[in-house]
Amino acid sequence: YNPRNILERIFLNSEKVLDSGEIWLCAWCYRCYRYxxxxxxxxxxxxxxxxxxxxxGYMQAFEEAIQKIVKVSGPAGLNVAYELALKSYEVTIFEL
Incomplete structure (x- = not known):
């Protein structure tokens, strides 16, 4: 996930960004803002x-991003997994 790339793509072709799974990967940590x-x-x-x-109507990218978050985000993904489980998504948590 690279917010700089997303911002650049918004300015160049915002329609393509809407179909990108990358926009769903922001964790709202504000780390990028600090820098x-x-x-x-x-x-x-x-x-x-x-x-x-x-x-x-670009929801397919959202679904794909959620699957990626659940599969590869490790301990940081536990909060996401919890929220998804509350929304009735099937979540698999792997032991560390």
């Missing part, structure tokens, strides 16, 4: 982009 020399707020831009994607 951004322009004081942009990529997590908020990501949220806005997600809303546009949902309104435009």
């Amino acid at each position: 951004c020399p322009q004081a942009l707020k990529p997590p908020e831009i990501s949220l806005y982009t997600r809303r546009l994607a949902v309104k435009a």
